[in-house]
Amino acid sequence: MKLILGIRAQLVAGIVLLTTAGIGLIGFLSVNIVETRSVYWKIIEAGHTVRLVRFMTSGMKEQSLAGVADNLKPLSLAAAALREVGIDTFEFIDAGGAVILRQGKLSREVGKVIYDSGALKVISVGSGWLAGPGEYLYVIAAMRGEGVKSGKLEFIVPLTDINNDMSVVRQFIFFYALLDSFIIIAFGIYFLSRLVINPVRALEAAAKRISGGALGERADVPAENELGALAASFNVMAGRVEEEIKTLERMNLELVSKEEELLRSKTLAAVGGLAAGIAHEIGNPLGAVHGYIDILSKGAGGKAEEKDLLERLAKEVGRIDVIVREFLDVARPSSRPPHPVDVSSVVKEAVSAVAVHKDFKGISVTVKGATQTPLVAIDEGKLRQVVINLLLNAAHAVKDARKDVSAVMVETGVRKRPVTRALMPHRRRDDQPATAAEVSAPEKDYVFVSVADAGSGMTEQESRKIFEPFFTTKEVGSGTGLGLFISQSIIKAYGGVIEFATKQGEGSVFIVFLPVGQWQEPERAENAVGE
Structure with missing residues (x-):
């Protein structure tokens, strides 16, 4: 030692x-x-x-x-x-x-x-x-x-x-030298302690107290020599450090306050945008409902016309119900806990389900990739909802393009990509921080599902708004514009991400990434709304 x-x-x-x-x-x-x-x-x-x-x-x-x-x-x-x-x-x-x-x-x-x-x-x-x-x-x-x-x-x-x-x-001479040595050493230690050691210890003690948080502490060294000058300089430096730290603390409090205000503003803006979108989307069918009710109240021309108005009225009420339910899917967390899911099996079931859908008439679906993928943690029903939504969007894009080739390609597999969870900021106090392995690992395995269509693609302006609520490229009345917004909220809640690439005139491809073996509770939808 x-x-x-x-x-x-x-x-x-x-x-x-x-x-x-x-x-x-x-x-x-x-x-x-x-x-x-x-x-x-x-x-x-x-x-x-x-x-x-x-x-x-x-x-x-x-x-x-x-x-x-x-x-x-x-x-x-x-x-x-x-x-x-x-x-x-x-x-x-x-x-x-x-x-x-x-x-x-x-x-x-x-x-x-x-x-x-x-x-x-x-x-x-x-x-x-x-x-x-x-x-x-x-x-x-x-x-x-x-x-x-x-x-x-x-x-x-x-x-x-x-x-x-x-x-x-x-x-x-020996005893004389011994006595002289003792006297010289004794006086040397005394003066050394008084003139050097004690001032140095005072500086050290003051530095320790300041480092422990007592910013108002100062070194008391009254000596009028180099050590006294050093202590004076130290006290000046400590005073400046105290001022700077207090300034930083004040600025930090102001920054936290501004950040909270900004977060509230962003949340209110997001909620306001959703409310405006809901009001806009519900406003049209409500106006129609109001008109039909007005006509019925005045008396219809006959039973057939009355029946037609009631059917139209029921259709508009159904549109309102769909909009409200889809919004609730975003705002309400999943009632089922996540469990290990084989993505390839869910994709096969989703493809089989949409194959008989009217929107897939005349469209071929090609599935390739791994027959079995590593398990991921997610609500199986939510994942099926996301895949079906992407497939229906692809089918609509192919039909709208009116090309000779009507095909949708689906692929599953495993890719390495940067860890998504470690890079996400924590907006809630109960958010779990990223583990040391996640932070240190530059990338990890993700199971992916890609859905590619041979449609007409999107413009740059449309690409920037594709995940915004109530934004749609479909014809008026053909969609609510909540499908991709809901899908993104679901995938992000389970630590994944949706990416896409598009080229105007050639088509688009949407890719869902889910982390392998990440067993965690889903984040609440309001977190996604705040984003």
Whole structure:
């Protein structure tokens, strides 16, 4: 698991590391400087000792030292002087390399030359940056006396006292550095929290409250520095955001209100159009009924004429009844729930039903496509009504065209097309939203029924009005103009769509698409009316 540190923890860790590293480096350099100066003073003391020995041996005879008793006395005095200054290991060597006087055993280990003036050479043994000043200094000095001008003195200067002193110094520097580090870190954390962390946390808390909906919140950072300027800019930005959000909310409320007004206006316009159409369609037969009643009230010419008027009166009343019933089919939802239906079977039944209809006399019907299609959810009676209406319209179009070829072609099958339901807006609160699969899927399977005729087709103006209520291309009195309007309302209520294509002089084709396996309750007809 990845460890995530906050800005405070990161800054504190940085302060601790930098402080510890800085104090440690200073302590390390301080110890090395003290060690170097201590060794330097040891070298100076060794130089003084060599000069003293040279002075004490300056009166020795020039001849060979072997067997000359007068030469032993100054060497003995020099040896005593060496012991007096704490040098217990040394050798006096003549020009021939023979040891004249020795005390202790010299260990000629490899070391580092730290001083060399020609007459005096000092070698440090066991020293280094981390090893300290070393174990001892190995000193080689030339004896420039009158008797032994080319002889030399070699001795060891122990550094035990320096090592002991430096051990105490290291402990002192360690505790001093530890105390300094603690003080620096404590004050650093305090000032960091007060000057940086607390203002940043205030900004963060204000941002969280604003994002949670408290648009009036502001960051309280009184500091007069960069963070204070940042907090001031943040507060200005928050104020502008608050103003913009309030403006958007106000505009949204106005938009919702206008949308509701527009929807009501569209609904009223649609209802008004329907009412006007109904009034127009019913007005004609009502006028005829009124005329027939007036004639009957005045007395008809005879029984035959009276019977004829009554028959005409009944016919006009029947027209009014048909118009009212068809309108009720639009406005009233289906009383039967949808269930799985085989479209191909319904089409076959509809074709068989219209084959004996008077409008299909002399018209051939060709059915092709799948003998069995996937099931769709719809009221079987409503679907049969739609198919029969399309077939009758096709038959009327063929007859009106008066062509040599009188044929209607029907086809069923399955096609892929964009999902219709996911693209439809929800106009009611209880409308079910499209599922995630419907929204993400660009298309799905639809069962289709196409009815094509070899009629005269429609003009562009007629095509734009083809699904409007009470619009018809038939002769006056031959239709109410509600057939396609009702068919479209039925298919849309079950999640489908009706499309058409027409070419003037060649005919038209109407295609009904119904989604495969979509088991849902039909939408109410007023939803379709509002559209």
